[in-house]
Amino acid sequence: MSLPEPDLSQPVAAPSLPVPPALPLPGPQTLPLPGEYAAARTRSRVGARGLVLAALLMLVPIVAYWPTTFHEFGLRDDYSNLRESHEEPGKIVTFCASHARPIYGWLLQSSYGMTSSVKNLEWMRLGAALLLGALAYLICRGLVALGWSLGESLCVALLLALAPSAQVIGAWAVGWPYVFTALLAAGSFFVADAAHSAVVRGERGHTALPATLLALTLMVVCALIYQSSALFYVVPLAGGLITQRSRSARATLRWAGAHLALVGISLALAYAVMMALYDHGVFVKSARIAFEHQWGAKLAWFLREPLPNALSLFVLNDDNQRDHALFLASATLATLILIAGCVLEWRRHGRERALIWIAGLVLLPLLACSISLVASERYATYRTIFAMTAVLLCFLVASVRTITDEWSAGARALIAAGVLVTAFLSAQHHAYALIAVPQGHEWQLIEQGAKQVRLKPAKRPRIFAIASSPADLSTASIYHDEFGSLSSNSEWVPKEMFKRAVHDLHRDMPDVDSRYEFATGAKLPADQRFDVVIDLHRLRHFYLDN
Numbered sequence: 001m002s003l004p005e006p007d008l009s010q011p012v013a014a015p016s017l018p019v020p021p022a023l024p025l026p027g028p029q030t031l032p033l034p035g036e037y038a039a040a041r042t043r044s045r046v047g048a049r050g051l052v053l054a055a056l057l058m059l060v061p062i063v064a065y066w067p068t069t070f071h072e073f074g075l076r077d078d079y080s081n082l083r084e085s086h087e088e089p090g091k092i093v094t095f096c097a098s099h100a101r102p103i104y105g106w107l108l109q110s111s112y113g114m115t116s117s118v119k120n121l122e123w124m125r126l127g128a129a130l131l132l133g134a135l136a137y138l139i140c141r142g143l144v145a146l147g148w149s150l151g152e153s154l155c156v157a158l159l160l161a162l163a164p165s166a167q168v169i170g171a172w173a174v175g176w177p178y179v180f181t182a183l184l185a186a187g188s189f190f191v192a193d194a195a196h197s198a199v200v201r202g203e204r205g206h207t208a209l210p211a212t213l214l215a216l217t218l219m220v221v222c223a224l225i226y227q228s229s230a231l232f233y234v235v236p237l238a239g240g241l242i243t244q245r246s247r248s249a250r251a252t253l254r255w256a257g258a259h260l261a262l263v264g265i266s267l268a269l270a271y272a273v274m275m276a277l278y279d280h281g282v283f284v285k286s287a288r289i290a291f292e293h294q295w296g297a298k299l300a301w302f303l304r305e306p307l308p309n310a311l312s313l314f315v316l317n318d319d320n321q322r323d324h325a326l327f328l329a330s331a332t333l334a335t336l337i338l339i340a341g342c343v344l345e346w347r348r349h350g351r352e353r354a355l356i357w358i359a360g361l362v363l364l365p366l367l368a369c370s371i372s373l374v375a376s377e378r379y380a381t382y383r384t385i386f387a388m389t390a391v392l393l394c395f396l397v398a399s400v401r402t403i404t405d406e407w408s409a410g411a412r413a414l415i416a417a418g419v420l421v422t423a424f425l426s427a428q429h430h431a432y433a434l435i436a437v438p439q440g441h442e443w444q445l446i447e448q449g450a451k452q453v454r455l456k457p458a459k460r461p462r463i464f465a466i467a468s469s470p471a472d473l474s475t476a477s478i479y480h481d482e483f484g485s486l487s488s489n490s491e492w493v494p495k496e497m498f499k500r501a502v503h504d505l506h507r508d509m510p511d512v513d514s515r516y517e518f519a520t521g522a523k524l525p526a527d528q529r530f531d532v533v534i535d536l537h538r539l540r541h542f543y544l545d546n
Helices: 034-064 076-087 091-098 102-112 121-145 150-162 164-171 173-200 208-223 227-243 249-279 295-304 306-311 324-368 370-374 386-403 409-452 493-505 536-542
Strands: 462-466 517-521 532-535
Touching (some): 034 121, 034 164, 034 409, 091 102, 121 150, 121 164, 121 173, 121 227, 164 173, 173 227, 208 227, 227 249, 227 386, 295 370, 324 370, 324 386, 409 532, 409 536, 462 536, 532 536
Parallel strands (some): 462 517, 462 532
16 A cells, blocks of 8 residues: 655645743833832831830830749738639629729639639739730830830830839739730720821711720720729820920810810719619629818828829838938939929920920829829829829930930930839849748748648648738838738738638648638637647748848
8 A cells, every 4th residue: 555645846834833821021010119129128127126126125024023923922812812713703893893993803803713823823923014015015116106216215115114013013913904904095095096186187987986986995994994004094195295396285285185085084984884883783882982072181192102102213112211311312303304304395495385394294193193182092002103103204204315415325325224224123123022022921931831731531620820910021111012011911811821822732622621720810829729820920030121
């Protein structure tokens, strides 16, 4: 069979091959411009710097209060809260609500209900330190947004986390809701300020109203947690009042008035809510909820106790008048710095700005302490002046910056470093030596006594605790119920402490409280015999010259 020969007279067609799709070639529109590269690098640097700033502000309180956080101890309220959260659910909420703080009670009930051990209180203290770091970060970034330099904002934020008020909050397991409230309140300001800016720009609709309602709601919640910390709202208000000099006096009054109106409305709403709950029998109002009537005496008290406590940043007040001269000198120095700041503000920026500065310096600390001022009680504690301390810190840092404006950057940095190191060391020492260590000694004595008890089914051992007295203080300094105080100098605390120690030692034993008899008093009864005697007078042997 022969194949046909090809016809060479016809052209031969080339074989068809698949053509690959055209590759996209970068055109001028797809190439990043040099400016975009620079912007990307700038955003990267800003993001990295923000992370470093956040890490620094979070770590400083954690490191400062680390020895206190992980020291095994409790306070008077810790022992009762641990028992009541498990044995009497709702009692903590009821008690706190009687003082117009129902959400505070719920937060304590929830957190103490997650543990039954004194050892585990360290995690609540760690939470307080973390919240202090978060508050410092929010204040730092917020002040920068309001026009402060990063260095000044950083000084305010770090000093805030190391102030005596923060030392108490960081050392107390019950203190974490205080700083949580301050964090919510400061956040409420920035939400409300964004709403105010939207109104100024003419955006009255979908932007401003929801933000204002959110800020108002958050402030009502803050007022139902801890009223004194809710006034932390005025701290960034002070920061904005100090730096925003381009705003006219009339605009400043409208801006500040809008914020103060929100504070007043939120406190009034919270008060109305509590009065309604009291009137309907949901909670019973405490006799401590009463208003002040002797305003002259109350103002004198404010000038004599809370204000010097807030002004003297590193030197603690002391009931025993120890280092009283140094305490007064520290408060006086801060006062002179504030006066110098007012004078220089007048000289450099005119009378109008100086009057705004002075009005803020006088009125905002009073507002930050207004809960203590309107209440009938006169018990000056550091935990209730946290907001006022922060307001004064803003004015102090701004005044120092104004005074040293013509100094070299190195000199200003050296001063800032010295102040911050002093604040760090004093905060670490005060929290550990004046709170953790003496309270830890009390717990150790109770725990040692509990270990001596032999719980037998046939016989209930009898235990007696000789209560401590003010003479048994183990520190040279003491201030009210915060620094250097004793928990066991009470009729009910030794019993709660012993019960907690027995529970920690015999976790799996049912009805452990019914297996012993416990009594306490100032003296050991001579006509009775006890199997174990816990002498809390031994606390004086742990004396520390601090």
